[in-house]
Amino acid sequence: MGKEDSSNGKYGTIEEKPVKIDKWDSAALKNALDDGAKKVMLDKFGFTESHKLMDGRLFICTVAVVFAMFALVWDYFRPFPESRPVLIICVLSYFFLMGVLTVYTTYMEMGIFLVALDKDRTRVDPDNKWDLASKLKKYDDKYTLSMTFTDGKTNKTRSGEITKSVAEFFDENGVLCFDLYEPEVRMLQNRIATDKKE
Template identity: 65%
Template sequence: MSSRNVLYKWSIDDKPVKVDKWDGTALKNSLDDSAKKVLVDKMGFIESHHLMDGRLIICTIAVAFAMFALVWDYLKPFPLSRPILIICVLAYFILMAILTVYTSYREKGIFLVALDKDAAGVDPDNVWTVSSYLKKYDDIYHLIIDYKDGKKRGLRTANFKHSVAKFFDDNGVLSYEIYENELKLLINSLMSEKKDK
């Protein structure tokens, strides 16, 4: 079933998710996981791991510098290994700074990049990017969905912000129906814009 022809309807039939309602990180993660499940499992989009791959490449290079310093220091003990150790330590901290910039300005709270593949395989993939944030000691959950048409028609964005109390009951159980309805409004609005153009 192609996303070009249909405005999706879905339901989640899994057992309820229960979290500590005072733990902001757990609340945000459960909402993020639910959004990911809807887009990937229910709508059939394919998850892209390019953002995570970038982070893994930076971390792998940093660990390689640390391991090289360890081996070099073992083969040529400290006084001889001093210049190499200095280079490796500096390289490690520079890479950690690059990683911080990457996660802050490139990932920016993105927890899912999903590809909507063209059924015929002719057109480029449509890209759905989903990000969220929940500030510390705040109850307002922000969800942002960016949609980029593979045919280069530009980027469209839809978002909502609601108190987490709207999605969780007093026991910390996530109400899928309410959360799904909010996601439907965002996704269907982006698909309607796409259909109109």
């Protein structure tokens, strides 16, 4: 289930449960389109999702929470003012890690919502990687989907993007027209894949 139906070219899950959102909510529009692109890459092309990028963010958040929890427990057993030096260290560490998280999401994630691996079937060569990122500014209707291909053997990259109005993919009720959106994602992926072969 979720694989392409060869008879009609549609996805069972998307067709059974159409994605409906508030068409005036730009975050909901972006998320629906991101999820649609993710579905194409994972279900249509059979790529495997890598969670390493998200794991980095979760690790930073976990360490920050550990500092906060340690401060709470320490203050419980050694009440203020005795706990003051430990509280200062923990609070400063927490805010430092929030700064690290901001840098990480800005310069490492860069709007990437999917890292998909094209696994080598022989399991000899490194996996090829596809990074998908998107942009949709508030009060703007132009959605930009970017794809970057990284060759596992050579580490060379190819990239491309499309920019379209969100109105092209949603009807007047805010339902995602997946049959209109899917070909755009496939066309972008095919264009980059063709470039890499050349």
